[in-house]
């Protein structure tokens with residue numbers, strides 16, 4: 001997990017392709033640096049429900065205090081929305097994140113990548129290694145194998161099975177799931193809070 005909310009985040013085996021190779025080589029962005037688990041991205045109820053539906057209710061999540069560094073990383077992801085971030089993630093309260101082992105690997109990471117189907121993965125995982133700020137799409141991770149191999153954003157998106165519209169859509173859903181308000185430039189998405197596959 002790299003970059004901003006140091007995100008156990010990703011995509012492994014959106015594959016076959018670069019993410020599957022990455023998982024074999026390095027554990028990929030689905031591995032946190034031990035000791036920095038508090039920087040993992042937060043999970044919404046709808047995201048956890050989807051995972052429970054697929055993988056059962058077995059210890060996939062842990063409660064994590066909203067540390068100052070966690071909130072600071074969220075500030076970097078959502079510049080100009082610091083006030084809202086502090087309402088959603090006040091210090092001395094908690095959020096849920098993906099459980100990780102002593103080596104930092106996500107509990108849902110298997111030998112060949114993520115054990116979840118793509119549609120059940122957290123939004124952040126499905127977006128990584130890209131992010132959006134307004135309508136601008138940018139790359140989050142310097143250590144991502146897909147980023148290293150791709151020559152240009154279009155090829156990068158292609159290699160992780162994303163498109164610009166899909167990334168915008170996913171980012172909009174993530175915002176709503178995490179409790180952030182819609183923005184004018186966002187695609188018109190709704191979050192059905194039942195366990196739907198979007």
Ligand code: SF4
Nearest residue numbers: 019022028029144146
């Ligand atoms: S290539 Fe990038 S997005 Fe894919 S698993 Fe590796 S770090 Fe994650």
Ligand code: SF4
Nearest residue numbers: 008010030106114125
């Ligand atoms: S849920 Fe899957 S894609 Fe997300 S960090 Fe865990 S193993 Fe990686």
